Amino acid sequence: MSAPIDNGFKGSAARNAAARARLLRGLLPALSLALVLAAIAWLNPRAISYFGFSLMLNLAIPIALATIAQMFVIAGNELDLSIGTFVGFVGCVTATWLKDAPLIGVAILAGSIGIYALLGALIHLRNLPSIVVTLGMSFVWQGLAILVLPKPGGKAPDWLLAIMSFKPPLIPFPIIAALLIAAVVHFGLMRTSYGAILRGSGGNPAALRRAGWSLLKTKIVLFALAGLFGVLSGMALIGITTSADANIGNGYTLLAIAGVILGGGEFVGGRVSPIGAVIGALTLALAASPLLTFMHIPPDWQVAANGAILIIVLAARVLISRRER
Amino acid sequence: MADADVIRLNGAEKHFGAANVEVVRLDGAEKYFGAVRALAGVDFHVVSGECVGLVGHNGAGKSTLMHMVAGTLTPDAGTIGVHGNAEAHYSVSRAQQLGIRCVFQELSLCPNLSVAENTRINHAALSGFGWRRRAADLISAKLDEIFPDHGISAWDIVGDLSIGRRQMVEVARAFTVTRDRLDLVILDEPTSSLDAHTAGQLLAFVRRFVAGGGSCILISHVLGEVLRNADRIVVMRDGKVVASDAAGAFDRDRLVTVMGGTEARERTAAQAAAAKPGASPLRVRARPAGQADGKDLVACAGEIIGLAGLAGHGQTDLLLRIFDAAARAKAGIEVTAPVALVAGDRQSDGIFPQWSIAQNIGIRSLARLRNGLLISPRREAELATLWQKKIGIRTPDMDNNIFSLSGGNQQKALFARALGSDAEIVLMDDPMRGVDIGTKLEVYDLVREEAAKGRTFLWYTTETEELDNCDHIYVFKNGRIVANLTRDELTEEKIIQSSFGDAA
Numbered sequence: 001m002s003a004p005i006d007n008g009f010k011g012s013a014a015r016n017a018a019a020r021a022r023l024l025r026g027l028l029p030a031l032s033l034a035l036v037l038a039a040i041a042w043l044n045p046r047a048i049s050y051f052g053f054s055l056m057l058n059l060a061i062p063i064a065l066a067t068i069a070q071m072f073v074i075a076g077n078e079l080d081l082s083i084g085t086f087v088g089f090v091g092c093v094t095a096t097w098l099k100d101a102p103l104i105g106v107a108i109l110a111g112s113i114g115i116y117a118l119l120g121a122l123i124h125l126r127n128l129p130s131i132v133v134t135l136g137m138s139f140v141w142q143g144l145a146i147l148v149l150p151k152p153g154g155k156a157p158d159w160l161l162a163i164m165s166f167k168p169p170l171i172p173f174p175i176i177a178a179l180l181i182a183a184v185v186h187f188g189l190m191r192t193s194y195g196a197i198l199r200g201s202g203g204n205p206a207a208l209r210r211a212g213w214s215l216l217k218t219k220i221v222l223f224a225l226a227g228l229f230g231v232l233s234g235m236a237l238i239g240i241t242t243s244a245d246a247n248i249g250n251g252y253t254l255l256a257i258a259g260v261i262l263g264g265g266e267f268v269g270g271r272v273s274p275i276g277a278v279i280g281a282l283t284l285a286l287a288a289s290p291l292l293t294f295m296h297i298p299p300d301w302q303v304a305a306n307g308a309i310l311i312i313v314l315a316a317r318v319l320i321s322r323r324e325r
Numbered sequence: 326m327a328d329a330d331v332i333r334l335n336g337a338e339k340h341f342g343a344a345n346v347e348v349v350r351l352d353g354a355e356k357y358f359g360a361v362r363a364l365a366g367v368d369f370h371v372v373s374g375e376c377v378g379l380v381g382h383n384g385a386g387k388s389t390l391m392h393m394v395a396g397t398l399t400p401d402a403g404t405i406g407v408h409g410n411a412e413a414h415y416s417v418s419r420a421q422q423l424g425i426r427c428v429f430q431e432l433s434l435c436p437n438l439s440v441a442e443n444t445r446i447n448h449a450a451l452s453g454f455g456w457r458r459r460a461a462d463l464i465s466a467k468l469d470e471i472f473p474d475h476g477i478s479a480w481d482i483v484g485d486l487s488i489g490r491r492q493m494v495e496v497a498r499a500f501t502v503t504r505d506r507l508d509l510v511i512l513d514e515p516t517s518s519l520d521a522h523t524a525g526q527l528l529a530f531v532r533r534f535v536a537g538g539g540s541c542i543l544i545s546h547v548l549g550e551v552l553r554n555a556d557r558i559v560v561m562r563d564g565k566v567v568a569s570d571a572a573g574a575f576d577r578d579r580l581v582t583v584m585g586g587t588e589a590r591e592r593t594a595a596q597a598a599a600a601k602p603g604a605s606p607l608r609v610r611a612r613p614a615g616q617a618d619g620k621d622l623v624a625c626a627g628e629i630i631g632l633a634g635l636a637g638h639g640q641t642d643l644l645l646r647i648f649d650a651a652a653r654a655k656a657g658i659e660v661t662a663p664v665a666l667v668a669g670d671r672q673s674d675g676i677f678p679q680w681s682i683a684q685n686i687g688i689r690s691l692a693r694l695r696n697g698l699l700i701s702p703r704r705e706a707e708l709a710t711l712w713q714k715k716i717g718i719r720t721p722d723m724d725n726n727i728f729s730l731s732g733g734n735q736q737k738a739l740f741a742r743a744l745g746s747d748a749e750i751v752l753m754d755d756p757m758r759g760v761d762i763g764t765k766l767e768v769y770d771l772v773r774e775e776a777a778k779g780r781t782f783l784w785y786t787t788e789t790e791e792l793d794n795c796d797h798i799y800v801f802k803n804g805r806i807v808a809n810l811t812r813d814e815l816t817e818e819k820i821i822q823s824s825f826g827d828a829a
Contacts, residue, residue, distance in 0.1 A: 018485035193452035196442040203435030210397055210433055211446045212418035270437040 029263045029279040032313055036286045043294035050172055057174035058240055060285035061164075062087065064178055065233035066252045067259035067281040068185050068274060069226040074260050075189070075272045076222040077202045078123060078130035082138035083230055083256050086112070087249030089145040090234025095154025095244035098235075102157070109231050116227025117220045124219040138253070145246035152245040156238045164239030178278050185274035198222060202270025258310050259284055262317060287313065346373050347409060348509045348540050349394055349425065354403035356389050363389040365564040366403070371509060376531060376541040378555030378572060380548065381584055382733070382761045386564040387544055391511050394542070395427035396420035408508075421447075424508035426499045428515055432491055436484035440464055440494050443483055450504035467497040471530045472523055487637040488670060492518040496527060500534070509540040516550060517758040520635040520787055528554050546761050547788065548580050560584055581762065608750050608781040610659040611650070613643050615804040622799050622806060624781050626662075626749070629772065631795030632785040633820050636755075639804030640785040641669065644752045647783065651750070662781070665689055665748030667739050669755040669785075675739045676727050683709035683723040685738050689746040712741035717767060733764040740768055744775060751775075753784045757791065769794050789820060 040056070041048045047056060066083055073080040090109060098105030119137065123130050166173050189195040200208050201218035209215055233252070238244050261267070262283060263276030287309045292302045350370040356363045364386045371377050381387050392398035393405065396417040405412050407423045420426075426447075434443045441461040445451045451460045461479035468475045472493050483491055492515070499510050512531070516524035531541050531554060545551050551558060551572075558575050560568040560583045568583045575583075605626040612621050622643065624630045632640040644666065649655060651664035668674035677685055687694050687705040694704045709723040716737045720730060727735060736756060743751050757765050772782055773794065784795060792798050798815055800808035800823040808823035 019482075022482065022485070191457070193445055193456045196438060196445050200435040200438055200442070200446050203437035204433065207433035207435055208446060210395075210417060210427075210429065212416075212421055212449075213446070270435065 025264055026273065026276065028317055029273075029276040029283065032262065032316070033279050033283045033286075036283050036291060040286065040291055040294060043291075047290065047294065050170070053175060054167075054172040056286060056290040057172065057178075057282065059237075059289075060174050060282050061177045061181075062233045062237035062240070063252065063255055063259065063285050064181055064278045064281035065229050065236055066249075066256040067263070067277045068181060069229035069233060070256035071185075071260045071263075071265060071272050071274065071277045072189075072198075072222045072225040072229065073130070074257075074265055074267060075199055075202050075270055076120075076219055077205075077268050077270065078134075078219075078222075079257070079267070080134045080226055081131060081253055082134040082141055083226070083233075084249045084251060084253030085138045085141040085145065086116075086227075086230045087234040087237060087252050088244075088246055089141040089148070089249075090231050091238045091241075091244040091248050092145045092149040092154065092246055094160070094235050094238040095156055096148055098160075099155055099157045113224055113227035113231060116230070117224040120219040120221075120223025121216060123223075124216050142246065142250075149244055149246055152243065154238075154244045156242050156244075160235060160239040161242060164236060178282060182275045182278040185278075189272075189274055194221075199270045199272070202268070202272075254310075255281070255284055255288075258314060262313055283313070284310070347371070348373050348407065350406045351390070351393060351400070352404050352406075354390065354393055354400040354405070356386075356393070356398065356401050363564055364393075364400070367561075367564070367566050369394075369559065369566060371540050371542060373508060373540050374535060374538050375556045376535045376543055376554060378551035378558040379542055379544045379561065380546075380551055380558065380580060381561035382763045385561040385584075385761075387561055388513065388731075389564075390561070391427060391513060391542065391544065394420075394509075395425060395511060397427075422505050424506035425511070426507065426509070427511040427513070428496055428499045429513055432488075432495055434483045434491055434495055434498075437482070439480050439482055440477060440486075441479040443494065444479075444498050444501060447498055448501070448503045463501050463503070464494070464497060467501050468493065471497050471500065472526050475523075488518045489520065489523065489636040493523060493527075500530075507539065509542070510534070511542045511544070513544045514546065514759040515543070516545065516547065518636065518755075518787070521789065522635065524550070546759065546765070548577050548762065552577065552580070584763070605779070606661070608660070608662055609647060609783065611643060611647050612657040613639055613801070613805050614646070614657075615639070616806060618805075620806045620809065622783075624750070624783060624797075626781055627776055627779045628797060629776050629782040629784060629795045631792045631798035632783065632801060633789070633792055633798050634801035634807075634823070636787050638801045640801050641754050642804065643801075644754050644783060644785060647750075648752055660750065662749035663747050664750045664752060665743035665746050666752045667743045667754065667756040669758060671732075671735055671739055671756075676735060678726075678728060680727060681724045682713075682718065682720060682727050682730065682738050685727045686712055686723075686741045686745055689742045689748070693747070708745055709741075712745050716741050716744075716771060733760045736760050737764060737768070740771070744771065744780075749779070750781045750783065753782060753786075755785050755787055757786065757788065765791075792820075 037048075046052060066087055070080055070083055090112065093105055093108050097108055119133060122128065123133055168176055189198060197208065197213055198218055198221060201215055201222070205215055208218070234249065237248065241248070259280035260272065260277050261280070263273055263278070263280030265272040265277060288306050289302065292305050297305050348371045352368050354364050354367045354369070367386070367390060369390060379387050379391070389398065393400055396415050396419055399415065405415050407425065412419065435446065441457055441464060444460045444464040445456060448460070451463070465479050468477055475490070475493055477486065477490055477494060483494065486494065496512070496515050500507070515527060519527065528550065531543065535541055535556070543551060543555055552575060555572045558570060558572050558580070559566055560580065562584060605628070607623065608626050609624040610621050622630070632643070634640065646655060647658055647660060648664055648666050650658035651660045677688065683705050686709050687700070690708060691700060694700050694708065696704070706723065712718070713720070713723055718730070718734050718737050718741070720734065727738060730738065739756065757768065776782055784791070786792060792815055796812055798810045798812070798820070799806045800810065800820055802823065808819070810819060
């Protein structure tokens, strides 16, 4: 009656399968990035060079930072629909106050991070849906941005321009920046002891409360971190574009959400991956405009094509992770 | 002093002079949830070096009382004292400092974190450099101590573990010690997801812990467990303590009588062996995925089929495959009638948390409840009321949210969902976990009644007693059927033998 092959203890076999599925899911973002890179290399081999990467990935840094900001919010089972206009607002402040009156500029940016923290507190205390609160805030940020900079213009501070145009030897700056962002956030969220608490607040809030942790505090910290990375994103963006526009960050809301999900994160359950999020942001940045330009898609159609690529990439992710389950 | 309650301490007081020191005491504790009185002036205490068994029906107030001891709820009236000092501002963190831990019935692990990270959540001291390694060592050592050969790695993500293993982690975590002291551990249904082997390991550990001067409160619906392992048993009913006596003063019948409600009934095989139709139509024929020797699980109309064996050995997988096969043909599985599933993990797989009780019951029967394109609220309410009466769901209003019910009543609602549907085959994935004995007996009766009407039940259970209700039992091991017993052949030894038998 004994079967020829024994698969070992059932539980551990199932667990290994689950771990393998998770590993594959973890590799998925890297895989999609490789796919986009391969397509670019095929369409235009000269793009795969120091100069090509510097150019193509230039805008990837602010996108990666905005994606990380969104990731912190998603880690706590919330969603931030205001991150795009917030990045735009920060950009406008950076191109005006931060250059002309640095102290006031810094105070405004610090204050805006404080507002993010307060939003976290409000959402937790009043048990409000974050989508509603942040959707409302997105109009507030947009309005403020227009107040600060009614028409496109302004100028980035010189030190910021200097940082963003830094040309390290061998490896293009955007790649180094992406590695640095991924490493720092990975350490902070995935390796520190409080990072475990932050992720736990998305995984099982009730358990955390019972263990004596303050969910108010975790939510405030997560939203403040989102604000901080939103500020960094806006500054990095202006450092690249050199001047600002109140609508400059509007597309970032969706890009940031897509980047988190593409990077292996999930909307609920505190399952996020900083490294994956950065890779997801890079993939989207590459797929957004360089790939389309090389495919000779006219600019009029690029936005629509962009959306189509987003849907294809995310659908592929869902399909693959479902098959593994 | 609690002279009246001095109980057999298995000699623990000889080693620990402090055996009669009270760890925790509640006097006149009251709690109201809205208009519902959950606790009506309860006096309760635990001394060091004793294991207190706490029994009572679901909704008797056990959980509420334990939440107070653990600091997650504050009493509306009454006082609480720990280690002899009154605590005016008692809270979870205060309870932790004072050495009181609780393993709650609903699992309180974060599924997205590793075992080590989950340990960290309960220990503020696990921080700073090297905390991951320290947390991993701490939990691994405790798992080794309680459940030798547990097969859990500290780096496993909890969501990947089976529910039994999760419970093992949860229990082990409660016994880990870093900075704070550890005097009292509340175990609320600690064995509900464990198989007999690991449950035995846990209870043996509890006895060792108590012999070493620690205290435990053991809540279990498996009365034998309480009778065998508690020093003193406290019985609750309707928010009051109705009996408190040395464990030796109780036996099963007396416990059930004191708990009230359903009178004590020993189910015997003979009693249940009603006349079964000899050649009833085939309902399910299924072969587990890894089965190489051609054994099939066969169920006919009117049969109750038991799936036994250690937890997590492929029983749930087979049930789910049968469920899938009902919708879309699958190789190796034949299903000839509509199927309904009563999930084991009701929080994640069974309940729609935002919905009312009536909606939760009606979801499986929408086709019948429809009126044109819309769901008829009247028919939904009728269905709900019918099953409220039939299965005894205790609520003033079936339109209340499902979470207003106690755990056992939530499970009843899920049974009503399955039994109220057109399903001729009902799959039960260990659904009686953590359900009180009264509810269980009611559901057993109902299952037999429905089976007599021709319904087929496939019943996976980790409690051997429940198998007495089955006509036929398949024992699983490593995802395969290893034994096939009729009711007359069924003994606990046989099952254990098959579960642990030959093939390593």
